Amino acid sequence: MTSIVRLVAIQCSLPNLHDNTGDIDRIRKNVIRKGFYPLRVPLECVADLSVNARRAHFQGVAVVNDMGDHYELIGFESGPPPILTGMALDLGTTHLEASLVDLATGEVLGSAHRPNDQIEFGTDILTRIHFSATPDGLQILQKRVIATINSLAGDLARGCDLPLTDIKALSVSGNTTMMHFLLGLDPATLCREPYIPVVNSLDTLHACQLRLDIHPLAPVWIMPSVGSYFGGDLISGILASGMDTGSETTMLIDVGTNAEVVLGNKDWLIACAGAAGPALEGGIARMGMRAGPGAVEKVWIDAETSQIAYTTIDGEKPKGLCGSGIIDLAASLYLAQIIDVRGKFNPERGGASLSETADGLSFTLVADHHGDKGRPVVFSQLDLDAMMRSKAAMYAILTTLINQVGVGFADLDTIYVAGSFGKHINPKSAITLGMLPDLPLKVFKPIGNSSLDGAVKVLVDQKSRKRSLELPKEITYLELNVNHDFMIRFSGARFIPHTDPSLFPSVPIFES
Amino acid sequence: MTSIVRLVAIQCSLPNLHDNTGDIDRIRKNVIRKGFYPLRVPLECVADLSVNARRAHFQGVAVVNDMGDHYELIGFESGPPPILTGMALDLGTTHLEASLVDLATGEVLGSAHRPNDQIEFGTDILTRIHFSATPDGLQILQKRVIATINSLAGDLARGCDLPLTDIKALSVSGNTTMMHFLLGLDPATLCREPYIPVVNSLDTLHACQLRLDIHPLAPVWIMPSVGSYFGGDLISGILASGMDTGSETTMLIDVGTNAEVVLGNKDWLIACAGAAGPALEGGIARMGMRAGPGAVEKVWIDAETSQIAYTTIDGEKPKGLCGSGIIDLAASLYLAQIIDVRGKFNPERGGASLSETADGLSFTLVADHHGDKGRPVVFSQLDLDAMMRSKAAMYAILTTLINQVGVGFADLDTIYVAGSFGKHINPKSAITLGMLPDLPLKVFKPIGNSSLDGAVKVLVDQKSRKRSLELPKEITYLELNVNHDFMIRFSGARFIPHTDPSLFPSVPIFES
Secondary structure: OOEEEEEEEEOOOOOOOOOOHHHHHHHHHHHHHHOOOOOOOOHHHHHHHHHHHHHHOOEEEEEEEOOOOOOOEEEOOOOOOOOOEEEEEEEEEEEEEEEEEEOOOOOEEEEEEEEEEEHHHOHHHHHHHHOOOOHHHHHHHHHHHHHHHHHHHHHHHHOOOOOOHHEEEEEEEEEEHHHHHOOOOOHHHHHHOOOOOOOOOOOOOEEEHHOOOOOOEEEEEEOOOOOOOHHHHHHHHHHOOOOOOOOOOOOEEOOOEEEEEEEEEOEEEEEEEEEOOOOOOOOOOEEEEEOOHHHHHHHEOOOOOOOOEEHHHOOOOOOOEEEHHHHHHHHHHOOOEEEOOOOOOOOOHHHHHHHEEOOEEEEEEEEEEEHHHHHEEEEEHHHHHHHHHHHHHHHHHHHHHHHOOOHHHHOOOOEEHHHHHHHOHHHHHHHHHHHOOOOOOOHHHEOOHHHHHHHHHHOOHHHHHHHHHHHHHEEEOHHHHHHHHHHHHHOOOOOOOOHHHHHHOOOOOOOO | OOOOOOEEEEEEEOOOOOOOOOHHHHHHHHHOOOOOOEEEEOEEEEEEEHHHHHHHEEEEEEEEEEEEOOOOEEEEEOOOOOOOEEEEEEEOOOOEEEEEEEEOOOOOEEEEEEOOOOHHHOOOOHHHHHHHHHOOOOOHHHHHHHHHHHHHHHHHHHOOOOHHHHHHEEEEEHHHHHHHHHHHHOOOOHHHHOOOOOOOOOEEEEEEHHHOOOOOOEEEEEOOEEEEOOOHHHHHHHHHHHHOOOOOOOOEEEEEEEEEEEOOOOOOEEEEEEEEOOOOOOOOOOOOOOOOOEEEEEEEEEOOOOOOOEHHHHHHHOOOOHHHHHHHHHHHHHOOOOEEOOEEOOOHHHHHHHEEHHHHOEEEEOOOOHHHHOOOOEEHHHHHHHHHHHHHHHHHHHHHHHOOOOOOOHOOEEEEEEEEHHOOEEEEEEHOOOOOOOEEEEEEEEEHHHHHHHHHHHHHHHHHHHHHHHHHHHHHEOOOOHHHHHHHHHHHOOOOOOOOOOHOOOOOOOOO
């Protein structure tokens, strides 16, 4: 293991009249001899290091932080501590997910998640960026997210019966805006041409600099970003998938607040990102929710009888629709011809399930008496319109990217689909809607929360940390905000499955 | 100039859609290209760096700290600031002396000094070490010395009409105990066999870590020590004298709380230290005082008439005796045969100037009506005994050291004498007492406050900083506390000039 915090066995000669080297210099010399160079000793640690080393007669275990470009001697124990842990964090716009990792073995000891408390100041990231420009706005957002991270650390520590300060490292991957909020940096220029972050890559921090409750000198590894719309979460995704190590060209799709897509292999990587996610994300769509208990995730509609069937996550009473549920529902509605190729409800086919509401025609998936707390689950024309924009954006992103390098979809044997989107989505439904390309289903490989997995990797593996710093330099980033090709492709994708149905041979076309 | 804070001219290309590199990464790349690598950017600076760089359209001057093993980007200005200053500090047991240095030119802009406020908790260092072991003792001592440094910084800044935060660097040389107090480190083992410091060499700190009022990210360079009795002040002395660069063997004597002596040349250096100073230091001897206005510095006594003449520093009314005054007085008393070879007052020769007091026979140098505030200046047998111990220790230190390497005093063309001791002392008198070896007077070269001069050097010159880190490894330290040879030599030196008068051919011997 080459984890971010290392235990180094130390055997120093004892101080004597012929060797009056200072305590710290004595230990430092020994640690350097083991290959940890350059090595710094923070002033805060000096007194305790000296006391502990003397008590242990200079025989024991040194605790060494790997800070990237140097090492740090932060502790001395008479023997190896029973456990050495680090926290990996996926810092999402709507949700934070964390794992506690045994830094000696790489084993995940526990997991926890919490909603992002910043949501009070804006469900979407743009509203929060605007809020951050108000007096104290940025500080409030920073405090909120740090409080949430502290709560998560508390959850993890309690779960393993450890004191909080036993968490001795933290790695964070998140989108560029969330990173700015975490660091208290003004995100104003992220969403304005030419979309420049304050910083892409930061030196390793200490937990105390962010007022975190874990060990104050725990190294905090912030996954670097490539640009405003390509965050450290996607660098984590690349690390987790390993797509940058093989000679085969693969694609990685991560749908969160944005759809972020990377294409490439060990020789080249190209990436782009666009706003394809919001309509699919919990908290944004009217009936949308996170992929948690009670979320409708699969839907079937009998094309003949219009009879509806669905499943919810954990089998709980239906509360709303997660991203995969929305896609499954929309695809089913299309196949049942309740919506047409333009993505509009067809009142003649919807029957009693369709009713006029303030949001236009709406489809009642779950009647109120079947819903959680007696509330129905309804999908309106407004929700549908948002979904159509998202699916069109997604397909436009994928095709723009793939055309940029002269590769065809058919050349891809693997498309990694990250996140809960990848975990729950039925690729068949996404293909039906023209959101994902019409490829054999086995091509689509869900890889779970790759943002979190990448964060775990950098905690335990030095090569991954080095790689994460190199990756941003190797990636060609395609800016879609000003891409004419993308705009054209977006328009073409605003039909089900597409204005050019020959791209989707497996999808039935219904003449309206 | 390769000063500890550097201004680096920067011209970055402007951010655009084809180069969306973050602000900090953009500047960092440019600074690294100028040779400042590895380069770190403290989180505290990131927001301001970005704002300032954008305002200046990424054309301007970067402020870069040289932290020893890495650089730090801490500021960005549209043009070079009018002045860039650093503070050099000699951290003495009784007194602190500081200079404000223009880091661009090396020019000393101003100087200031203040008594060490720790004196309230012990005039001598051993009393303070004991005090530091009482509850909160160490913290109190640390706070005191930091408050004094802040006051000095205020004096210097006011003197140059600068805000305190315009002081952008600090270098400190002091003895090992004072360094422990400054850093809040327990000095208990410094004065107990085997005399081990907590730390010899510390990484460069930031001013805020010590709660200093100068620029919070000012690098603080603490001159490393060799041992408990060989502090950073003497490393500074070596740097200031340049004795480590020539092929000629020279000696450096620094008398402060201890007498510290170095012998050597560019190929080898040997050093030792011992308690030879206290009797000569202001605040320790009954009538002793710092070499300041009103201190008697030179004394003549006519051997025939016993008539007394003296001068004071700045010609003010006599207040007491500084170290050089004590030596001059004792030598004159010996030559007038008012004290004998054993260092005892001879009542038969002293006449009316000698009177019996609680401290034994006492010599009135200045009658009350001539003294400052109507107080006499008196030199007692107790003071004389202390002086005899000091002078014996000094000569024993010098001979032990010189014999260790098989060099003779006659081989030395230069003996650097540091500090106010070197500035004010009459070497002839010191030779008469048998304190310094009987060599031509031109051999003795006063070099002023070399502790302060060395601190100035490390502020402005990178080679000196590197050298100060190498020197401790090159110096052979001779521990006198357990040295049998030293003990014998000490006994032999407790006569005036010595039990072996042939060592001092220029000094008259009076048979008692």
